[in-house]
Amino acid sequence: MAIEIPENVVVGKLDHLASWCRKNSLWPMPFATACCGIELMATGASKHDLARFGAEVFRFSPRQCDLMIVAGRVVMKMLPVLQRIWQQMHEPKWCISMGACASTGGVFDTYSVVQGIDRFIPVDMYVPGCPPRPEQLIQAIIDLQDKIQREGTVMGREFNTVARQQTKRALIEIPELSQMDGARNPIF
Amino acid sequence: MSAPDTIASNSIAALQARFPEAKESEFRNQHRVVVPVAALYEVLAFLKNEQQFDLLVDITCVDYLNYRDATDRFGLVYVVSSTTTNEQLIVRTFLNEPNLTVPTVMPLWIGADWMEREVWDMFGIIFDGHPDHRRILLPEEFTAHPLRKDYPLQGRGERHNFPVLHRIEG
Numbered sequence: 517m518a519i520e521i522p523e524n525v526v527v528g529k530l531d532h533l534a535s536w537c538r539k540n541s542l543w544p545m546p547f548a549t550a551c552c553g554i555e556l557m558a559t560g561a562s563k564h565d566l567a568r569f570g571a572e573v574f575r576f577s578p579r580q581c582d583l584m585i586v587a588g589r590v591v592m593k594m595l596p597v598l599q600r601i602w603q604q605m606h607e608p609k610w611c612i613s614m615g616a617c618a619s620t621g622g623v624f625d626t627y628s629v630v631q632g633i634d635r636f637i638p639v640d641m642y643v644p645g646c647p648p649r650p651e652q653l654i655q656a657i658i659d660l661q662d663k664i665q666r667e668g669t670v671m672g673r674e675f676n677t678v679a680r681q682q683t684k685r686a687l688i689e690i691p692e693l694s695q696m697d698g699a700r701n702p703i704f
Numbered sequence: 705m706s707a708p709d710t711i712a713s714n715s716i717a718a719l720q721a722r723f724p725e726a727k728e729s730e731f732r733n734q735h736r737v738v739v740p741v742a743a744l745y746e747v748l749a750f751l752k753n754e755q756q757f758d759l760l761v762d763i764t765c766v767d768y769l770n771y772r773d774a775t776d777r778f779g780l781v782y783v784v785s786s787t788t789t790n791e792q793l794i795v796r797t798f799l800n801e802p803n804l805t806v807p808t809v810m811p812l813w814i815g816a817d818w819m820e821r822e823v824w825d826m827f828g829i830i831f832d833g834h835p836d837h838r839r840i841l842l843p844e845e846f847t848a849h850p851l852r853k854d855y856p857l858q859g860r861g862e863r864h865n866f867p868v869l870h871r872i873e874g
Contacts, residue, residue, distance in 0.1 A: 592863045593843045599869055627850050627859025628842070630866075637869045675871040 535668030538582070538608060539661040542571040545581035545605065547598060550588030552615035552647040559650040571657055578604040583660070585653075589617035590630045602637050608672045610664070612641045612656055615648055622646060715755050715791060723747055736794040744797045745807045748782060752812045757784040757793065760813035763820060765827040769853040776800055780829060782809070799829065808833040826851035 521527065544566075548556050559566050566572045575581045578601045590598055602611070613633055616622035619642045621631035633639060640663065641656045667674045719737065720726055726747065727738045739747045751757040761783040768774035776798035785792045799806070808831040809816045820831040821840035828849035831837065839846065846862065848855050 592866075595866055599866070602869060626857055627855070627863060630863055635864070635868065636866050638871050 531669045534670045535665045539664040540570040542583040543573045543575050543581045544571055544583045544585050545578050546574050546585055548587040552587035555647045556587045559653045564650040569657055581605055582609045584611045585614055586618040586633050587614040589624055590633055591628045595630050610640045613639045614643045616646045738796045741797050748809055751784055756786045756788050759785040759787050760815055761785050763823055765823045767853045805830040805832050
């Protein structure tokens, strides 16, 4: 027995609808600490106009945001702040690691600079460049939108997969450090 | 504006008349005086109170570990200047472990506060009498003094020593 669908009615998955809403209204949380932040501002400004992709509403309160854009190097004194801001954001939330420093530490291979924020918080998109051009950041946001549309679910089940929970590099690296000679005095 | 004028010769002469142990040297119009630690505060007080060196430009330190021909470990550097005569003078003293304590110069220049805290933070020089002897740049939990030459550039694992956040926890 066929059910007659009235005009102007579309049948689809609720996951699909939720993801469609989410991907087109990303509210970025700018965590800008260095020159990448300048490019981030240029991305939001009139010339490149991030509003074309529905992500122009930069909010400086993490409770109103669902996309953290880490633009610039993060030092070890700043990382607890970064983690706290990340925890203050509501699910579902995503993270873009913008530029070489946020992704790998960049040229700052020193005692004070975290060698990639993905060691300590989840990252969805990496943007290469030093600093990346606004077009690259826009491309990352478009790719993130595709990702949200492709695998997003209403209840956020995609965040709870085995692959998402794999051990991060930081946990692998600390035992290696302990094998180096010299006094090891882990702080904190 | 050009570089500060050369120091008036009578300032050096007056300093050496009062403190005969002060050794003076000159390089490209910059005058330096090396004094022993015991006389450091008196020399600086003399410069401030009697020779019009009313501005403390900077306090910094140099670690001479493994430096060629170096005999002392740390060189503590005070750059003082006069806003009336436009003179500039660099006062240096040398320190060796374990005696890394010098008197604070905050009674002379209140602006020495953060400079001394930075030298403590980065080199571990103790400024006796400083009213707020804390780290200024690094986290309070930090235990090393990273600008010392025996501290590895990439640290001792401090930058990796954080909890890892996963999605489900956040």
